[in-house]
Amino acid sequence: MTSATIDDGRFRERFDEFSRIGATDAGGVNRPSLSDENREARDTLVEWFREAGLEVRIDEMGNIFGRREGRDPSAAPVVSGSHIDSQYNGGRYDGVVGVLSALEVVEALNDAGVETKRPIDVVAWSDEEGVRFQPDMLGSGVYTGVFDLEYAYDREDKDGNRFGDELERIGYKGDEPCSADDIHCYFELHVEQGPFLEQADLSVGVVEGVFGFSWMNVAFEGQANHAGPTPMNMRHDAFVATADVTKAVREITATEGTDLVGTVGSVDVWPNAINVIPERVEFTLDFRSYDNAVVDAAVERIENEIQWAADREGLEYELEEIMRVDADPFDDGCIETVANAAEDAGCEYTRLVSGAGHDANYLNKIAPTSMIFVPSVDGISHRESEYTEWDDIVTGADVLLRAIRERASE
Known part of the structure; x- marks a missing residue:
């Protein structure tokens, strides 16, 4: 040849x-x-x-x-x-x-x-x-x-x-x-x-x-207010809920499957000012595994975590799975x-x-x-x-x- x-x-x-x-x-x-x-x-x-x-x-x-x-x-x-x-x-x-x-x-x-x-x-x-x-x-x-x-x-x-x-x-x-x-x-x-x-x-x-992977867009909607005079028990902080969900991603990846990975990759905050409580946060979620059932379980768990985080802070939320590949x-x-x-x-x-x-x-x-x-x-x-x-x-x-x-x- x-x-x-x-x-x-x-x-x-x-x-x-x-x-x-x-x-x-x-x-x-x-x-x-x-x-x-x-x-x-x-x-x-x-x-x-x-x-x-x-x-x-x-x-x-x-x-x-x-x-x-x-x-x-x-x-x-x-x-x-x-x-x-x-x-x-x-x-x-x-x-x-x-x-x-x-x-x-x-x-x-x-x-x-x-x-x-x-x-x-x-x-x-x-x-x-x-x-x-x-x-x-x-x-x-x-x-x-x-x-x-x-x-x-x-x-x-x-x-x-x-x-x-x-x-x-x-x-x-x-x-x-x-x-x-x-x-x-x-x-x-x-x-x-x-x-x-x-x-x-x-x-x-x-x-x-x-x-396989799942991509999601998430948005928390709270209430902007002055960072100084607003008591902690009166806040509806969209970023606190985002932080809770981010921590939950790490916990889920540690328990749902040995090859499962998860990432909060893109975060946009409004009004994004040092002395204003964040009113709205939009962020993305990415879960991946070679086991489709593991991805499904991670998505189900994070959906619950998003709802609980919104309830704790008194927020509205939006959740959309924008891509799912087996x-x-x-x-x-x-x-x-x-x-x-x-x-x-x-x-x-x-x-x-x-x-x-x-x-x-x-x-x-x-x-x-x-x-x-x-x-x-x-x-x-x-x-x-x-x-x-x-x-x-x-x-x-x-x-x-x-x-x-x-x-x-x-």
Whole structure:
């Protein structure tokens, strides 16, 4: 079999160039979905797709596909990619290494003159992070039928900008229908965003599935009053109730399941003044586990805690579950393909599940799917200090190359 190898220099040069788009002073990137920086990243990626000889398609959600044809153009493609939008002041590696690794795979096959039976599609999904337009994984969600197109277009950021309008503004509201094609299988390479691979001193994780999770928006409504003259027994403090619920999250995660994690991630306080009792607090809750029953139990318990906290402070409250995703085991065949590719590459690996959601969650609903993880130093992600050793990224890309080549030859 003709050898195909990752070109470390070309791969690194592209990563470094991409890292300059939306670069922050602290070494991260700021490319939230449909921002001007996100548009520049999209423009750069499309240019690279075309330079690699890929046929570029952009669908109604701004998902970008680059196709390398196979001997049988009617065969279902092997698809691989991730996303290029970032958190606000996020890391350089999250999502990007998956897209650029998939691009480097087709470049390596081109260099070696390898022709596969099946087409290979490299994809960059829109709005994976969900920090500007909620919920996350919006582009892959519409593509796989989880959300409808108009729902996605009507998502608004905090300034009232609609997703559909911003997509049109940056020039990436494509003509292709955003609906799933027949896909042979899907692979996604991603940084782990956790500590386990680094702790085990391993370069590759074979991902067997993804945690299920529940996201909730909560609001407590109390009464603003002067912080000095108002006696403690006459207060209706929305922030005290929020603090009680935050403490309850820690107690629930300690008792409901060994892998359960919970976070109060976003908090807005009104009027947010030093000498005024907080009248309203809006905050988010995030529970995750690989056991759906554990997530369900955590949600039930926190709903009770919210009600009790409101009653204690004499508050009104609002509670909405804005997203619920079940734990998602990946396809056994794709998992074994990745494991075999790691062995063929001569690298030690472990099998693990992902605590973070990925576009692979939704692709797994319509096609056989698995993921490849590479280590995150100190388990850090969604921060500017996010870092992965370059040798580990190249090793992961080599495993991806072997997995894609095997499945595209079927």
